[in-house]
Amino acid sequence: MAQTSLRAGQVTTPPQIQLVRKKYRRTLRDVLKANSGFLFIVPAIIIFLIFGLYTVIYSVVLSFFRWNGFGGFSILPPSCQYPACQFAGLENYQEFLYKNPTASAFFWQGLGNNLIMMVAVTVGTVVIALPLAVALNRAVRGQAFLRLVMMLPMVTAGIAIYYVWTFIYNSDGLLNAALKLAGLGVLQAQAGWLGDPSRALGALILVMIWGGVPMTVLLYLAGLQTISKDLYEAAALDGASALQKLRLIIWPLLRPVTVIVVILTINSTLQQSYEMVYLMTNGGPAGHTSVVGLQIFNYGFGDQRQLGIASAMAWLLFIGVFGLALLNLRVFRSKD
Amino acid sequence: MKISVASDTLRLKNLQRAIPGTVSYAALIVYGLLSVYPFLWMISSSLKSSSEVLSSQSLIPAQFRFDVIVSVWNELGFWKYFTNSMIVTAAVVLGVVVVYSLAGYGFARTSFWGRDFFFLCFLGLLLVPGVTVLIPLVQLLRALGLTGHGASQMSTYTGLVLPMINGAGPLAIFLFRNYFARMPQELHDAARVDGCTEWGIYWRIFLPLALPVIATIAIMNFIASWNTYVWPSIVINNDDWFTLPLKLKDLDLQTVIQWNVRMAGSLITTIPIIIAFLLLQRYYVRGVTSGALKG
Numbered sequence: 250m251a252q253t254s255l256r257a258g259q260v261t262t263p264p265q266i267q268l269v270r271k272k273y274r275r276t277l278r279d280v281l282k283a284n285s286g287f288l289f290i291v292p293a294i295i296i297f298l299i300f301g302l303y304t305v306i307y308s309v310v311l312s313f314f315r316w317n318g319f320g321g322f323s324i325l326p327p328s329c330q331y332p333a334c335q336f337a338g339l340e341n342y343q344e345f346l347y348k349n350p351t352a353s354a355f356f357w358q359g360l361g362n363n364l365i366m367m368v369a370v371t372v373g374t375v376v377i378a379l380p381l382a383v384a385l386n387r388a389v390r391g392q393a394f395l396r397l398v399m400m401l402p403m404v405t406a407g408i409a410i411y412y413v414w415t416f417i418y419n420s421d422g423l424l425n426a427a428l429k430l431a432g433l434g435v436l437q438a439q440a441g442w443l444g445d446p447s448r449a450l451g452a453l454i455l456v457m458i459w460g461g462v463p464m465t466v467l468l469y470l471a472g473l474q475t476i477s478k479d480l481y482e483a484a485a486l487d488g489a490s491a492l493q494k495l496r497l498i499i500w501p502l503l504r505p506v507t508v509i510v511v512i513l514t515i516n517s518t519l520q521q522s523y524e525m526v527y528l529m530t531n532g533g534p535a536g537h538t539s540v541v542g543l544q545i546f547n548y549g550f551g552d553q554r555q556l557g558i559a560s561a562m563a564w565l566l567f568i569g570v571f572g573l574a575l576l577n578l579r580v581f582r583s584k585d
Numbered sequence: 586m587k588i589s590v591a592s593d594t595l596r597l598k599n600l601q602r603a604i605p606g607t608v609s610y611a612a613l614i615v616y617g618l619l620s621v622y623p624f625l626w627m628i629s630s631s632l633k634s635s636s637e638v639l640s641s642q643s644l645i646p647a648q649f650r651f652d653v654i655v656s657v658w659n660e661l662g663f664w665k666y667f668t669n670s671m672i673v674t675a676a677v678v679l680g681v682v683v684v685y686s687l688a689g690y691g692f693a694r695t696s697f698w699g700r701d702f703f704f705l706c707f708l709g710l711l712l713v714p715g716v717t718v719l720i721p722l723v724q725l726l727r728a729l730g731l732t733g734h735g736a737s738q739m740s741t742y743t744g745l746v747l748p749m750i751n752g753a754g755p756l757a758i759f760l761f762r763n764y765f766a767r768m769p770q771e772l773h774d775a776a777r778v779d780g781c782t783e784w785g786i787y788w789r790i791f792l793p794l795a796l797p798v799i800a801t802i803a804i805m806n807f808i809a810s811w812n813t814y815v816w817p818s819i820v821i822n823n824d825d826w827f828t829l830p831l832k833l834k835d836l837d838l839q840t841v842i843q844w845n846v847r848m849a850g851s852l853i854t855t856i857p858i859i860i861a862f863l864l865l866q867r868y869y870v871r872g873v874t875s876g877a878l879k880g
Contacts, residue, residue, distance in 0.1 A: 407830055
């Protein structure tokens with residue numbers, strides 16, 4: 250009895266403390282309740298942690314190791330067993346940047362192709378899409394139909410449409426035949442457009458512009474429809490020509506749209522172009538259409554695997570994309 | 586007299602207006618033709634014979650032959666790969682819409698500790714090139730037993746689809762969040778007063794109103810996952826589980842390319858996206874423009 254009461258006495262807490270506890274408990278529940286919105290992002294966070302964050306960390310760490318892909322390397326638990334895997338420090342980066350003459354020449358060629366693609370596709374897309382959007386905006390009759398027709402290339406960034414273009418670019422394909430028909434037979438590419446070292450890159454760029462114009466027209470069209478009619482009328486009263494209207498009204502007011510278009514194009518030319526290159530030319534002829542993404546893919550999944558180098562190259566590409574995106578936003582902000 | 590002068594100037598004005606109008610219609614029609622011509626060429630080539638496809642540049646075949654399309658569809662078993670593609674695409678679209686509409690709602694309409702930090706994390710992922718994480722993803726899937734020789738079709742597809750969902754995440758979250766954030770606060774408050782839980786507000790009120798953005802995200806991911814080639818080619822290592830693009834690549838491995846066969850395969854591969862696109866394009870146009878411009 251005594252023991253029980255003693256125990257009971259030990260357990261019983263003074264009323265003040267009980268009050269405090271009760272209060273504390275309630276605030277904890279309040280905290281949980283106030284943060285319950287977190288539950289909405291739990292599924293996304295789980296997927297992000299496993300397939301996003303983990304793979305990003307893995308790839309960063311791997312870029313400092315030399316590994317051929319067979320056993321030996323893991324992050325959880327950390328291990329790197331010689332001889333399949335070896336710590337390399339910055340050697341992976343140095344290798345393709347300047348140390349290895351073949352690899353580095355190839356890398357810079359690929360990066361150059363990426364940059365040419367980026368500039369040419371951006372300029373080409375904007376120059377074609379903006380006038381088309383202006384025209385589409387004026388076209389009262391048949392606007393919906395014309396828009397639909399022009400949007401068609403948007404749906405097919407895939408192997409099927411790459412096959413169609415490869416066929417058109419073929420040595421006995423549609424493009425060569427059309428040139429001959431137009432009396433421009435001299436311009437024909439005898440080995441096919443994708444087999445000609447000086448034209449293959451241009452041919453790929455054309456396909457990218459063809460695929461990128463629809464989305465850009467759509468974005469510009471939406472932007473144009475927000476510009477007030479009064480502005481055009483005021484400009485017309487002042488005797489402005491069509492070109493002046495384009496330069497002084499439309500272009501500045503559509504700057505935010507242009508920024509989006511540029512970011513989308515940078516993204517597609519630097520990051521996503523490798524799949525198209527892989528399926529249409531596989532970097533050929535002789536590396537003339539090689540891009541960094543394709544080289545990363547070949548280091549990672551080709552015949553001679555160097556997964557560390559693949560990761561190092563991938564992170565350099567990331568830094569490039571990140572830098573360009575920041576630069577773009579900064580230019581946009583400072584002028585806006 | 587006066588009236589005729591007025592009508593003359595009117596006519597002149599109409600003419601001045603009509604010329605640029607004609608020019609713009611001409612430009613639109615020419616570019617419209619350039620847009621559809623490769624598709625028409627694909628259809629026409631798949632209807633030609635093996636010799637005609639190489640010699641004739643006419644859009645209309647000398648003889649309409651449906652046997653190539655039929656044989657590509659039947660003999661090479663496109664139906665099976667069609668189903669495979671459908672399963673993968675549907676899983677990606679459904680996953681993206683469910684997971685990221687929830688997340689978008691959470692970021693736009695609720696507040697919790699670290700909300701903006703988490704949002705930035707997701708946006709940061711947008712800039713990571715997909716090719717960067719291909720290697721770690723494959724290693725991860727191997728470690729989890731989701732790819733390789735022991736893996737079943739179900740687990741291979743799970744391993745295939747989850748990273749694709751993750752890859753679509755940043756943009757989907759961004760669009761959903763913008764859309765939900767622009768909806769009136771009164772809607773939220775009224776539901777609250779009526780005793781609706783946060784989950785109820787999402788499920789009964791906000792989600793049904795988000796149909797345009799759901800359609801946009803659905804069709805974007807439908808197109809992307811239907812067309813994707815490199816990632817499935819790495820993960821799927823059983824011919825029976827191939828998606829359509831993988832099968833299309835394997836379609837003819839002869840030394841001389843049979844372009845009519847390839848074009849028939851391409852046609853069969855593209856038709857489902859074109860149908861989906863025609864059905865949903867109205868929403869798509871609205872969603873893309875509003876979501877992107879106000880972001």
